Amino acid sequence: MTAIENTVISVTGGRDYNVTIGRGMIADAANPRGQFSEALGAGVNKVLIIHPPTLGAIAAELREALSGEREVLLAEVPDAEAGKRMEVAQFCWQVLGQADFTRSDAVIGLGGGALTDLAGFVAATWLRGVRLVHVPSTVLGMVDASVGGKTGINTNEGKNLVGAFYAPHAVLCDLDVLADLPRNELLAGFAEIVKCGFIAVPEILDILEANVAIATDPQSSQFRRLIELSIGLKARVVSEDFMEQGEREILNYGHTLGHAIEHAERYKWRHGAAISIGMVFAAELSRMTQNLPDEVVDRHRRIFESLTLPTGYPRGRWDTLLATMKRDKKARGSMLRFVVLSAEGKTSILNVPDTSILFTAYQEIAT
Numbered sequence: 001m002t003a004i005e006n007t008v009i010s011v012t013g014g015r016d017y018n019v020t021i022g023r024g025m026i027a028d029a030a031n032p033r034g035q036f037s038e039a040l041g042a043g044v045n046k047v048l049i050i051h052p053p054t055l056g057a058i059a060a061e062l063r064e065a066l067s068g069e070r071e072v073l074l075a076e077v078p079d080a081e082a083g084k085r086m087e088v089a090q091f092c093w094q095v096l097g098q099a100d101f102t103r104s105d106a107v108i109g110l111g112g113g114a115l116t117d118l119a120g121f122v123a124a125t126w127l128r129g130v131r132l133v134h135v136p137s138t139v140l141g142m143v144d145a146s147v148g149g150k151t152g153i154n155t156n157e158g159k160n161l162v163g164a165f166y167a168p169h170a171v172l173c174d175l176d177v178l179a180d181l182p183r184n185e186l187l188a189g190f191a192e193i194v195k196c197g198f199i200a201v202p203e204i205l206d207i208l209e210a211n212v213a214i215a216t217d218p219q220s221s222q223f224r225r226l227i228e229l230s231i232g233l234k235a236r237v238v239s240e241d242f243m244e245q246g247e248r249e250i251l252n253y254g255h256t257l258g259h260a261i262e263h264a265e266r267y268k269w270r271h272g273a274a275i276s277i278g279m280v281f282a283a284e285l286s287r288m289t290q291n292l293p294d295e296v297v298d299r300h301r302r303i304f305e306s307l308t309l310p311t312g313y314p315r316g317r318w319d320t321l322l323a324t325m326k327r328d329k330k331a332r333g334s335m336l337r338f339v340v341l342s343a344e345g346k347t348s349i350l351n352v353p354d355t356s357i358l359f360t361a362y363q364e365i366a367t
């Protein structure tokens with residue numbers, strides 16, 4: 001059988017680093033000339049692998065493989081959004097402090113997007129910044145969260161309200177790690193892939209529509225193509241606008257309402273499910289304000305439904321959602337701002353001084 005080569009995508013935002021996409025990287029972690037040694041670099045004496053309970057076995061395997069040359073510690077943290085909390089960051093700082101981690105040591109974030117957001121924040125803040133290697137273990141983590149340096153935690157008031165822009169030094173996407181990822185988590189990650197399709201990469205939508213079962217099969221070439229196209233877009237955007245002063249905002253398509261839904265659901269929902277609804281809402285808003293054709297709005301619903309992702313939310317929740325959206329990071333003063341489309345791949349920012357238009361758009365997705 002011919003070995004499939006790794007793909008390397010370079011990012012220049014924040015610092016220069018590579019995202020490597022391939023297979024067998026974790027199994028090969030002990031190799032002194034392998035991807036892990038290269039990502040950690042020379043001179044790292046201590047490594048903290050931060051991981052959720054679900055990745056315990058892989059974290060132990062990595063610890064074993066990387067030990068010897070270096071001292072490797074594990075920090076198991078609560079799963080999913082329960083890990084994106086101040087107390088959990090504090091626990092990680094305590095582990096780093098008690099093990100005397102210095103600026104020449106490193107953190108590995110092994111897990112889904114919630115974990116890499118937390119680990120990135122810990123690495124950004126410990127001694128004001130230590131080496132950071134992400135090993136994303138979900139589709140969403142690979143195509144979005146591990147790339148681009150947005151790190152952070154949630155607060156009682158809202159999603160990702162505390163954080164820092166801190167780019168990783170390397171990202172290793174080992175597709176083998178997806179073998180045990182539950183199907184619903186895998187499909188939720190596709191919401192960010194679909195986002196890339198609507199905002200900039202139409203090929204993504206065509207691949208999904210051609211055969212959704214094949215496109216979502218981690219063994220298929222179409223699946224790998226979707227991962228690479230999405231990382232490619234993210235890399236291009238964050239390389240041009242690391243600190244989100246302009247173009248990077250397009251990556252927030254569907255997230256204004258999506259984050260408010262996550263908050264309303266007390267962070268129990270999957271991010272991908274919440275932003276699927278958020279994107280249908282943004283598409284409806286775009287139809288009303290940017291003349292986005294009906295067929296593009298319908299295409300949103302069709303694709304999310306084919307991925308078994310939700311497209312509507314209860315009518316009675318509007319006031320709660322609106323109150324939370326006012327704390328969205330894109331808001332400026334009392335002005336809410338939304339990423340909208342006038343056509344596939346044509347994005348702009350809509351300033352909304354009067355929220356009645358939002359309420360009208362919400363009626364289109366209300367259940």
Ligand SMILES: NC(=O)c1ccc[n+]([C@@H]2O[C@H](COP(=O)([O-])OP(=O)(O)OC[C@H]3O[C@@H](n4cnc5c(N)ncnc54)[C@H](O)[C@@H]3O)[C@@H](O)[C@H]2O)c1
Binds near residue numbers: 055139141
């Ligand atoms: N920083 C960014 O740019 C960015 C981008 C997109 C999303 N995010 C954040 O990412 C988070 C969502 O990430 P997610 O969808 O990966 O969810 P997640 O990190 O909560 O992981 C989902 C679930 O899958 C489990 N899991 C992870 N990898 C597994 C594996 N290989 N096998 C079995 N189980 C596994 C986890 O334990 C968890 O229960 C949200 O907090 C969102 O805000 C950040």
Ligand SMILES: O=C(O)C(=O)C[C@@H](O)[C@H](O)[C@H](O)COP(=O)(O)O
Binds near residue numbers: 144252329
């Ligand atoms: O990388 C970005 O920029 C994004 O907006 C990607 C989003 O998919 C992601 O969910 C991000 O965490 C949202 O950021 P926030 O600034 O709205 O918290």
Ligand SMILES: [Zn+2]
Binds near residue numbers: 144192255271275
């Ligand atoms: Zn997102």
